[in-house]
Amino acid sequence: MSTNNVPEQVIAVGVVLADQTRRVADEHLDELEKLIETAGGVVVAKILAKRQAPDAATWIGSGKAEEIKRLAEKQNVSLIVFDDELSPAQTRNLEKIIDTKVIDRSALILDIFAGRARSREARTQVELAQLEYMLPRLTRQWSHLERQAGGIGTRGVGETQLEIDRRIVRTRIGQLKGELQKIEQTRYTQRKSRSAAFTVALVGYTNAGKSTLFNRLTGGSAWAVDKLFATLDAKSQRMAHPMPRPTVVTDTVGFVRKLPHHLVASFRSTMEEAVSADLVLHVIDSAHEEQAEVGEEVLRDLAIAEDRIIEVWNKVDLGSRGFEVSRSRGSHSETAQPRDRTTSISALTGRGIENLVDLIRQRELEGGEVLQLEIPHEESRMLAKLHDVAEVYEQRSADRGTRVTAWIPQNAIDRFAHFSVSISSRRAKVG
């Protein structure tokens, strides 16, 4: 938004419709303010317009727009940001009345993403989303010019230019889509060739504490700050705690209410990849219970089975609310095998982390069994195979063979079961 060091003065505008409560509208406007700050602006006024229904031409009504114009002049404001998505015509009408640049929440979020994207993939995704957002709005500058130049005679030229512009944008969109496909393909191949590590993805609302938790689990140094969309690139690292299996944790882009749908479409493959993890930790800020729904919706939309998700209520150091919430929400498990689907932590202080790590350990072991085997010396090929597919915890040579304690994935158990020297305990476990 601002390129120099002087922050832009901004007015944030929201609407309370008849079926909405003031509290929710205020919350949304506070979040918009945070987004504006993240983009480098300073909010000098927040305006909530009460309406039965949005105004077709100006969204907030022309009277309210006039009011904003006066305020903008007085406060030296250079940008008006609307919390709701405006149509290209509404933006145009509002700019005409207020005589100041007007953007909506989508444009603001795209701007933040554009400023933050680092990897080639993220940059490509953001540019694609920006161009898709821009395409239907291209008429804008030209309609201004057309009016200035005076209709007859100039109109044809303007339209031709507009068509050229549109064609350039469409061509670029096509190129970007092709590039993304290639990047995805490479990533897919890399993933397939990676070792059979257990994967854990951290997902959740922006600012919930995903990167803070990521750093705690991996000993890493992801950027964790009180800003929205601090993380734009999925980042993976080995778990630092001793685990039953090699474990890789992935930090991801946060969600936000009313995320521009072009952006959602662009980032979908990254999200899909992240949530193809063995386990998804849905990180929720306990002080913002309402944000949990946004995350749940995204997870539902990505078709993640509920039993692959653990709800992690974070920031419990700020109050005890998270504990109560997680208890009441987690109690109604529908599967035959009820298990811990929710836990509370403070990623900042470390409270509850050991418990969470234990939950992850439990999940890692679920897909197989820990067995004690004795593999005869003449079957050394089987021992090599075991090392390929299993996690070997202990191994020592005995008289007749090699004694091994290992976690073996379910689909390989049949091949090794007859070497087992702990059949009884295994039966007990299965039963």
Ligand SMILES: Nc1nc2c(ncn2[C@@H]2O[C@H](COP(=O)(O)OP(=O)(O)OP(=O)(O)O)[C@@H](O)[C@H]2O)c(=O)[nH]1
């Ligand atoms: N009090 C408290 N603050 C926390 C806790 N966990 C994270 N925070 C703070 O919350 C802010 C956001 O944390 P991040 O880890 O960057 O959040 P994120 O989910 O990665 O956010 P995005 O990358 O923007 O989506 C930072 O200022 C953290 O210090 C916690 O358990 N307690």
Ligand SMILES: [Mg+2]
């Ligand atoms: Mg982050």
